[in-house]
Amino acid sequence: MxxxxxxxxxxxxxxxxxxxxxxxxxxxxxxxxxxxxxxxxxxxxxxxxGGQNIYFPMGLSIKLSRRDRQIYDEFNGTNHSDLARKYGASLQWIYKIVKAARKEHIARLQGDMFSPATDD
Incomplete structure (x- = not known):
């Protein structure tokens, strides 16, 4: 070495x-x-x-995404305040995370209406 x-x-x-x-x-x-x-x-x-300028991102968006997914997974419809306290976030932020995660979840379930259908 x-x-x-x-x-x-x-x-x-x-x-x-x-x-x-x-x-x-x-x-x-x-x-x-x-x-x-x-x-x-x-x-x-x-x-x-070698010889290239490489930028290493801190990975904050991935960490936030994991945290947001965990918040959504723990959400039961009535525990906004509990989640805000647990994750050190504002109540408004919890509402925003749950809304965005729900929208993403529904989009994944529905799939892309314009993509060609496949027979599996």
């Missing part, structure tokens, strides 16, 4: 360290093997995206 450290840019070093830790935590991979796999992943990312 010292050769990689001396040549590798800071981002790739940080990426390698995070991947190695994740492999150890998530799949209980032995440390030396996790470091090897992490270095390989970082090398491949560098080969594939």
């Amino acid at each position: 010292s050769e990689f450290r001396s040549k590798g840019p800071e981002l790739l070093l940080d990426l390698t360290e995070h991947i190695a830790v994740a492999l150890g935590e998530l799949v209980a991979m032995e440390s030396a093997k996790a470091q090897h796999v992490a270095k390989e992943v970082a090398d491949r990312m560098a080969a594939h995206w």
Whole structure:
């Protein structure tokens, strides 16, 4: 790893360290093997995206979507206030989430009226 450290840019070093830790935590991979796999992943990312400016989104919309889906799943028609307290959101925000999630749910159930029908 010292050769990689001396040549590798800071981002790739940080990426390698995070991947190695994740492999150890998530799949209980032995440390030396996790470091090897992490270095390989970082090398491949560098080969594939090297020289490009890459923006890593924070993933807030995904996290919010998960939270919104959880709120909708827990909604029982009368627990707006409970959900607002539980998720630290305003009552109005809970109403908005439930309304949007319901609309999405109904749209998924109905499907696209203009898409060609398929016989399964």
